[in-house]
Amino acid sequence: MPPPGLARRGQLQYRVPGSNITVFLDTISVFMEDIIVLYEKVIVLGDINIHLGTGAPSERLWLSWLEEHCLEQFVNVPTHTAGNILDHVAATSSLTAVDSAWSAFLFVIEKALDQVIPKRTKWFTSHNCPYFDDELKFQKRQKRKCERAFRKTKSSDSLLSFTLATDEYYRLLLVKKGEYISSTISSTCKKLKSKALASLLGENHRCLPKTHGSAKELANCFNSFFLAKVKKLVESIPTSDFPTYFLSPTSQLDSFMTISSETLLHYVNQVSNSSCPKEPMPRFKTASLHFCDSLLSLINMTVRSARFPEILKIGFVVPLIKKPSLDPENLNNYRPVTNLLFLSKVLELVLFEQLKTYLEVNSFYGKFQSAYCRRHSTETALTRISNDLLGYLDSGFSPLYVGLDLSAAFDSIDHHLLLRVLEMRLGVRSDALKMLES
Template identity: 30%
Template structure:
């Protein structure tokens, strides 16, 4: 109900009259209502995808003009944008489309609509003449209509799942979209003023952090930031061939930016006919040492951090950057050559696991937990400090980074290209059809770029050396910095060493324009007894860091006793929540599609960092095993009380404890064959008997004796102890497998035989 003052057009000729046959009154009135404008206001210009024919697009684009082969790279990019836009306009010109909400039932086809109309007709016939033949005909058609709906849902859901089959994150979004197709309201206000407010907010956030460094005078800043001199080892790029371009276009993700002249998926699908166009642009950029200026503009989409946050507040959003597709192709070519150079020169810090081949969060956590377990076994106390940095990628100083790049042996055209890639960038915020004015970026590495993590690792290179100079171990994953200091419980002075290390780290961060957050930095005490942490409180920038009994490190909950019970409980809760989500799709998916969804949303959670689960107590591992059993029942349709051992064998799923062993053995194989991190290969060594024995040449590993690992729990769970023990139990032919793929296949078959031998 609303009063006459609430309605925007006003209420006129209002009359209230009683009715003789009821105690209710009849209300009559006249209102003037505004037009029902759809959200987004006005039509939106779109290109029908069904008209985007690959052959037609290539024909309209034509061959690359040979007369332009020697033009500067900026002119070549402008030519590509012009010709690609002309070609897509020819094949699929833009059409106005009124902005409407998503269909609540996107699987509802025209055939179903026709069947629904016929159903309504049969219902009308039966109501007008309720005879038995009419009722039988209606019931039969209702069953056919219900079967057609189920078939349409199966086809629609299967097609959507197949489109994201090998991308778990995308598949998760697809599943949620299938279950809840009506989108939530986005940013409440997408006006031009709101757009400009977002642009200023994101720019001011970085400027505020940088302004704090300018007011801090650090005596060591110049020495810390200076890169050591190094002879030039790489001064030019290797030019690419059409087959190289075809490979890169097949690898890059086809995300379209509003600055792209045509859809990225179309360029990727038509890469065979576009290789010459892209090759000329890439080679011109590499040869001239210039990153095209038109590809330096990033489009920012604000994304709400959490659904529970206030959508009207600017700080509730994080900026998500979208870069032009052609720029990503050029970056990927440079990244491949720069990565090969880093591997050949072994420049990166050995403790750095972020965005490196053969490295990852799991390898970093395996090494960290192995250190903590071995120290706990020796009776030592360990302090794990997890540093928190504010917008680390956005505050990187270009001058310091270029100095580091020169210090590692880059020069000539290579260094010139990297300078051009970093400098002269800008970003604008996009909300709906509204964009803000571009904001210049004077610092930081571009978000969304494949090169940015690599450049950030180079930027952070000196930090590990500084930390280790104090006898403190460190584990790095991009901007996640973790310090681990262990000492006997009676040595209270050891915390002073950690404090001096933290002070040096803070000085280095300030000198390199990186901001530490002492209030968000966490410290985990790892010891046998909680009272051993009394008096052990590190200090960072004058802020005392309280000791915690539980912290989250790279997505894994670590507790003081390293029992991993909080982590297992959290994983089980999250996996069961995903199972409940998937269960709603079960009636509309075939077994293979259902297994794909379960693997992406449930099994992936069980397998994340499951090398840490080796040796878990049965009562703890049972929580994860219950999830796996429920998933097996969901896929096979088995009854609740049916035994799951045969179901797991049928699905070829290893039980939880064997999955953990599988992961440990795979990491061991990689460490022994040079495809894993050096910090893992250093923890295991080959068994070399003192005299000639039958075990010589068996590719066995040396198991630490009991004097080095006294606790039974440590012997069963520390990587440096359990990896050799498990490795030595493998048959010789598996240990000597020539490739990782053959090793994984043989290992899984052998473990399945061990798990289901009964």
């Protein structure tokens, strides 16, 4: 949607024949980056002195530029006496305007962040070992203190102190490590000694099977396994229709509301840093103030469109072994963990907070539900169960507690039934339901 009071905007650019195509594309990219975010429909047309159909470098650069900005060239017949296409009419591609705007925004953000905050690989050492206690930490601080003093003074006394502190640190390190290994082996039963020894030697740290030839083959194998597992589980669950005994809701949620820049910045800082490896986020957090206005326009445009962007449905799936002691060659011992796009989680949080507020205000949460409820947790759930069991015992009854653990619970949800419950029981209708359905 265009800004209030502004229905359309025109921009005239002229490219001199023979001029540098790269300079021209950089020039028009400056205003295109703003236009494609603020306007749902964008059209680029005219004679820009680039012949299509020749295979020239200028043609490849132009078509690449159109693709980067989610524009589609609609003239596909010759318009020049030489048999080439000279007239250009490019517009928002067959993707929705929201999808095009998100694609352009992600491209621009990545390009800008690579210049301002480039990616750098940094290696660090973790001391996540059970024998690295407070005594070792203190001795290491003493060693570093002596080292700094030696680097500053370069005296023989400081060198002697640094040498003695270093020797004492590594002596204590070997003692602590030896005590830990001895206590671990001695306290383990005979049947588990081999596994304990393998763990101490680091042999169980292998988290992926090695029986596959390449990384691509392994990824396809995991993908096929997880899909087959979920499909088999879903097929084993009997289908059920929407229950007819639900009463009509007294309240309705017809659409999600747009948000302010203050709310957006709060959500950006609230979202975790985990994201897809190839995504420019979460470096976005560092420079969020500079991109806030464009991102706010995008999110509010998405909320008004009632459709979740396709480009934000990308995830990076990592198979994690459930326990270090399990066989890494058995795919059943892995669980898939998906890292979503950073901005996908921001948009999801915008919708989630509004939906949660609606459910809380209208008391739609179950009376005994502890999951995803404010001020509730597994601790409060166990407290309630324990209290009920003790109450029944004091009353002379014999209570029976049944615990149910569902395998791949979220993957086996019937989406059609869930949407029906949202609509008929919880009153989520119209654009709000369309957004959740997408």
